[in-house]
Each structure stands twice: as structure tokens, then as C-alpha cells.
Amino acid sequence: MQRFNQSVINPAEFVAALLIAGSVTHASATDIAETTQHDYWPGRDKTIPHVSGDTNFSDTYQDWKDAAAIAAARAAGKASHEVNFKDFRWLVKSLDAELVIDEGREVFHRQNANGQSCASCHGENGEKLKGAYANLPKFNERLGRVVVGPSQIEVCASERLGQQDWRVDTRANSVLDMYVASLSDGHVVDIDVGTDGPLKTAYLKGRDLFFKRTGQFHYACASCHTPPTVGNYLRGQRPTTFFGDASQYPIYHFPYALPGDDLAHVFTLQHQIRSCQQLSRMHQGTEGSPSMTAIEVFLKASANGYPMSIPTQQYNLDTDYLEQ
């Protein structure tokens, strides 16, 4: 334990150390707490809440910072892995997701027993929600916590429409989330984490969680999502840095279906985090929980300045690069 190396040992630590050294049967909660360390993957201090922060991590930002840059990089012959895999999700919109958005539109206009629907407050075809997703997650003053899209939908639907079955992870909630996000297609992400407040606290906590090692492999999210792992292939997937991608979620995750579902292959950002957690042998977070929300704030703020693209194609179906 590195505390033994301190020049000054305070009495409490001394006693605790004695207890541990003296007898294995007297280990108490205090000893365990004092020996717990959080290991962090390096790089926390290099993050900034803007998509241009990618320059601190990879040398590819100039190749994908907007559509013109991607086109220029492609024309120069750069392959997908040379532009941090940030090209294909921008080049093609998903056609399959259109059906999910249609279903989401139908749910949006679905009336309850009192004739109320989401459209009653938010306007026909979501008029008043255009661009709203680019500012989510945000701090909900009435609820007193930071909310993400699915959580906001769950609260709004249960309190105002009496829809008790639109909880996070249900089909109605997921397709609605996709529909509302599609109304922000093209809007630039803007999450204000600079001003002191709950959002900034959530951003910093999410950043720490993203870089904290945990789980069976003792990996952090950053273990795969920072160089040198980015730009390579890992168990059949293509890890990239965490800048910019949050603006493409929720994403139509062909061909994986949600459990128990037949068609709504919608992956919210927290679904993606849960999927990553499971594959990295970490305990999966609960959708909508404070820590998952904090990670989402961190990821979404790391896409500040980047336009939303919903619905976008998830996988690179263009295999020309294999023939180069």
C-alpha cells in the first residue's frame, strides 16, 4: 500500500495498517475503503467539451470535421480507418430507420382517452421540438436532475398523458426518442457545460466514469476509445474516439433487435453504452440512472459544434476499401 511510503502517517491510518498487518480476521470496512483506489486511463485532462478536442487525441480531425472535409479526404484516397472511421456514418442516411420514424410519428400523434397526445403540446409533427434534441441532455428544473431524451419522454408521458407504459427501453419510448431526435437532424449540438451547474457536474463525472477502469478486464471506456486502439479493428468493430459520434444517436442498429421486439432496432446512446459495457465485462448501467446520464452528458458535450445526423447508417456497407 502506498500509504506506508508517506513521510507522515496519521494515527487513523497507522491503526488501520496495524489491523491489517496484525490479523486477517479483523479487516473492517474502513480498511477496505482506504485500500480502494480508482485507476484511470490517461487522458482525462486532455478532454474538452467540443468536437475539436479530437485534435488532442488523434490527428484526423481535419479530415472529418465537416462534409467538405470528408469529401476531400475521400478524394485524396484516404480509407475509412485513416479518418478515424468518422466517414461512413456521415455519407449515408439510413433508409430502414424511416419506418421507425414513421412509427414514432404515429406514437407522437396517438391520443389517449382524453384526446391528448404529444402533439397537443409539442405541435403537429413536432413543430415545437425541432432542434430540441441538440440540447439534450439538459437540466430539468422541475425534476431537479439532468435528463436524457428517453427519461424526459417517460416523465412527460406518464405525468401529462397518463401513459404508464412508455418507460425507458419500451418500444413506444424508443421509437418516440428516434422520432424526436429526427426533428433535430442537421442542428448543431450545443450542451452548455462551461457554466457552473448540474450539467457541468454531470460532464465532469461522466468524464471520470469514461476514463475509470472497471470490470473483469479492468478496462475503461477510454481503453478502446482513445489512441492507440482507435482506428484499428477490435472484435469485429471499429473503435473511434468519443468526439462527434453522440450526435448520431439514437441510431438504427441493424440487424440487432431489442430483446422481445420484432422491428424497432433503435439504439439510444445509453443502449450503446450498455452494449459496450457488456462486451467489456463491466456491470451494465441502468437506462436513465444518474451515472449513465453523466456519461451521456460527457459524450454529447464532446460532440458540441457537430451537426446531428438522424437517421444515419450504422455500418459501413461500402466494401470498396477492401479491394484497395
Place this chain on the structure above:
Amino acid sequence: MSTSTIKARIQLGDHGVATVRTLIAHPMLIDRTDPKTGARLPAHFIEDVEITLNGIPAISLEWGQAVSTNPLVAFELHGVKRGDVLGIRWKDNQGKTDAGEFPVV
């Protein structure tokens, strides 16, 4: 542009080659039995799809029960120019049908 069940995205490239992706909303169900009641649920799937360019038949598809729900068909069509009209029509085994016309912009 879309009809109630057909969506199409047409991207005109060089040399008159258009990349077309079309999504048809259809349950595409196989012949099966209801697990709870044991009743036979008949198959319901698209049998024929006809794709025309300016009214001239270009592609004809014959499908069976193996095609999945909401089939997405992507293909390249040659000899396409701006202003042409792509027609897509399908008919299923229960006699239902739908058609749509999609101008190339």
C-alpha cells in the same frame, strides 16, 4: 417521395448510373401456426415486384417466403437521367398491391 408502403432514394451518379434504394413496408410472413391456439396463420408475402423506368419494365422480382419483413432492395440502374420517373409496383399473395412513382431529381 413515398407512397404508404414504398420509400425510394435515388442517387444519380456519373454516366447515367443511378443507385436506387427502396424500402417496402410489408410484414412478409411465412406460413405458420399460432403457438397459443394451434391455428394455421397463412403466409402473407410479396410475390411480384415490378420496377419500371419511364413506363418501360426494367427489373422484375419474384419473391417467396424467404424474404424478410420490410424488404430493402438496392440496385444500380443504367441509362437514367434527370427527369426520368422510376415506377415501383408490388403485389402480394393475398392480392394486395401498391405502387409508387419516384422522379429522379
